[in-house]
Amino acid sequence: MLRISVIGTGYLGATHAAGMAELGFEVLGVDNDPAKAAALAAGRVPFHEPELPELLAGHVHSGRLRFGTSLVEAARFADIHFLCVGTPPGRNGAADLSQLYSALEGLVPHLTRNCLIVGKSTVPVGTAEALTARIAELAPQGISVDLAWNPEFLREGHAVFDTLHPNRLVFGVTTPDAEWALRQVYSTPIADGSPVVVTNLPTAELIKVSANAFLATKISFINAMAELCELTGADVTLLADALGHDDRIGRKFLGAGLGYGGGCLPKDIRALIARAGELGAGEAVEFLRDVDTVNQRRRERVVRDTLNLVRATGNARPRVGILGAAFKPLSDDVRDSPALDVAKRLHSAGVEVSVYDPAATNPARAVAPQLIYTATAAAALHEADVVLHLTEWSEFRDLDPVFLRTVARGGVIIDARNTLDPEPWLAAGWDFRAFGRLVERRTTPSLAFPLPDSVPVQPNPASEPARALVTPSPLTRLRSRVRRTA
Numbered sequence: 071m072l073r074i075s076v077i078g079t080g081y082l083g084a085t086h087a088a089g090m091a092e093l094g095f096e097v098l099g100v101d102n103d104p105a106k107a108a109a110l111a112a113g114r115v116p117f118h119e120p121e122l123p124e125l126l127a128g129h130v131h132s133g134r135l136r137f138g139t140s141l142v143e144a145a146r147f148a149d150i151h152f153l154c155v156g157t158p159p160g161r162n163g164a165a166d167l168s169q170l171y172s173a174l175e176g177l178v179p180h181l182t183r184n185c186l187i188v189g190k191s192t193v194p195v196g197t198a199e200a201l202t203a204r205i206a207e208l209a210p211q212g213i214s215v216d217l218a219w220n221p222e223f224l225r226e227g228h229a230v231f232d233t234l235h236p237n238r239l240v241f242g243v244t245t246p247d248a249e250w251a252l253r254q255v256y257s258t259p260i261a262d263g264s265p266v267v268v269t270n271l272p273t274a275e276l277i278k279v280s281a282n283a284f285l286a287t288k289i290s291f292i293n294a295m296a297e298l299c300e301l302t303g304a305d306v307t308l309l310a311d312a313l314g315h316d317d318r319i320g321r322k323f324l325g326a327g328l329g330y331g332g333g334c335l336p337k338d339i340r341a342l343i344a345r346a347g348e349l350g351a352g353e354a355v356e357f358l359r360d361v362d363t364v365n366q367r368r369r370e371r372v373v374r375d376t377l378n379l380v381r382a383t384g385n386a387r388p389r390v391g392i393l394g395a396a397f398k399p400l401s402d403d404v405r406d407s408p409a410l411d412v413a414k415r416l417h418s419a420g421v422e423v424s425v426y427d428p429a430a431t432n433p434a435r436a437v438a439p440q441l442i443y444t445a446t447a448a449a450a451l452h453e454a455d456v457v458l459h460l461t462e463w464s465e466f467r468d469l470d471p472v473f474l475r476t477v478a479r480g481g482v483i484i485d486a487r488n489t490l491d492p493e494p495w496l497a498a499g500w501d502f503r504a505f506g507r508l509v510e511r512r513t514t515p516s517l518a519f520p521l522p523d524s525v526p527v528q529p530n531p532a533s534e535p536a537r538a539l540v541t542p543s544p545l546t547r548l549r550s551r552v553r554r555t556a
C-alpha cells in the first residue's frame with residue numbers, strides 16, 4: 071500500500087489528507103504551525119468545512135491519518151508527497167512561492183528512497199519546471215525524485231465531496247511512472263467515473279488558473295449585464311436563467327450580485343495577469359483587468375447606495391445591519407470577502423455596523439474588530455436604518471420579515487446577492503432593493519378579457535403592482551402607461 075504525506079495542512083491540505091485516508095492510504099500530514107498540527111492530530115478542524123470534521127476525526131482515531139511538524143519524518147515515511155502549501159499574493163499580485171521552496175528544502179535532502187512529489191498548490195505556469203531544477207540540486211545521491219502537478223479544483227463548502235468525487239483529474243507528468251502512481255492514488259474516483267486529463271507540467275498549471283479566471287469572468291460578465299439591466303429596466307436574474315438554458319453557456323456562476331471574493335478567484339486572476347506580463351503576453355489577458363474592475367465596482371456600488379440611504383435618514387449615528395461576513399455560504403473564510411469589505415468601508419465612513427454570520431464571526435472579528443458582531447440575525451438588525459444581505463446563507467431565506475420589521479429602525483433592505491424572495495419582505499412593508507433585478511409585488515392576472523357569466527368576478531386587491539423598489543424602471547413606466555391607456 072502506498073504511503074502518502076501531505077505537506078501544508080491548511081484548508082486544501084487538511085481536506086486532501088483526510089480524503090487520502092478515506093481512499094484507503096496511510097497518511098501523514100505535516101505543517102510548520104505546531105498549533106495547527108496539534109489541533110488536527112487531536113481530530114479538530116480549525117476552520118468551517120461541512121463533513122470534514124467527521125471524516126478527519128474518524129481517520130485520526132483509526133490511526134490511518136496522523137499529523138506532525140517534521141518534514142524529515144515525512145521524507146522517511148512516504149512514497150508520494152503532496153505539496154499543499156499556500157501561494158499567497160506577493161509583489162504586484164504575483165504569487166509568492168517561498169512556502170513551496172522551503173517545503174522542498176526541508177523534504178528533499180532527507181529522502182531515503184525514490185519517490186514522487188505532487189504539486190497541488192495553485193502556481194504560475196513555469197513553476198513546476200523551476201521546482202524540478204531545485205529538486206535535482208537537493209536530492210541525495212542515487213535517489214530518483216519525480217515531480218508531477220495535480221491541481222486542486224475543490225470548492226470551499228463542498229471540499230470533501232470535491233476531493234472524493236472530483237469532476238476531473240488533471241495529471242501533469244513527465245514520466246509514465248508518475249502517471250501510474252497517480253492512477254493508483256485516485257483509482258477509486260477513476261473507477262467511479264472521474265475523467266482524467268494527462269498532460270505536461272505547464273498545461274496542468276495553466277488549467278487551474280484558467281479555470282478560476284474563467285469562473286471570475288463569468289461572474290463579472292453577468293454583473294456587467296446587471297449594470298445594463300438597471301439602466302434599461304431589464305431583469306438580470308431572468309436574463310441569466312434564459313442564458314443558462316443554453317447548455318453551451320450553463321446557469322452556474324451567473325449569479326449576479328456583490329461579486330466574487332475568497333482566497334482563490336481574486337488572487338489567481340491577478341497572479342495570471344502578473345505572469346502573463348512576465349511572459350510578454352500582457353495583452354492576451356488584458357480583459358482580466360476589466361473582470362477585476364467590474365467585480366470591485368459591485369462593492370463600491372453597495373457602499374455608495376447604502377451611504378446615500380443612511381445619510382437621507384438624517385440620523386447622527388446611522389446604523390447598518392449586515393447579514394453575512396464570509397466570502398460565500400458554508401464557509402467561515404473571510405479572505406477578500408466582499409461582505410466584510412463592504413462592512414469595513416461603511417464603518418470607515420462613520421456608520422455603526424453590526425454583522426451576523428452563521429459561521430464566520432470569529433475569523434471576521436480577528437481581521438475587523440471595529441465592527442459589532444451579534445449572535446443572531448435579529449440582533450444585527452436591531453435599530454438598523456438599512457439592512458444589507460451580503461452572503462447568501464440559506465438560513466437568511468427563512469428569516470421572518472414581519473418580525474424583523476419591528477426590530478429595524480428603517481425599513482430598507484438591499485439584497486446584494488439576489489437570492490431572497492422579495493414577496494414576503496414587500497408584504498411586510500419593507501422597501502426591498504436589488505441590483506439589476508426587477509422587484510415588484512406578484513400580481514394575479516388582471517382579467518383583461520371577459521369571463522363567462524357563470525364565473526363570479528371578485529375584486530382583486532393585489533392586482534395593483536407595488537411601486538418598483540429599484541429605480542422605477544422603463545418597464546414599470548410602460549406598464550402604467552398601458553394601464554392608463556387601456
Ligand code: UGA
Nearest residue numbers: 222223224225226289323324325329330331332334397398
Ligand atoms: C474556487 C473555484 O470554484 C474552485 O474550483 C477552486 O478549486 C478554488 O477556487 C481554488 O482555487 O482553490 P472557492 O474559492 O471555494 O472555489 O469559491 P467559488 O465557489 O468559486 O466562489 C467564489 C466567489 O464567487 C464567492 O465569493 C461567490 O460568492 C462568488 N460567486 C459565485 C458569485 O458572485 N456568483 C456566482 O454565480 C458564483
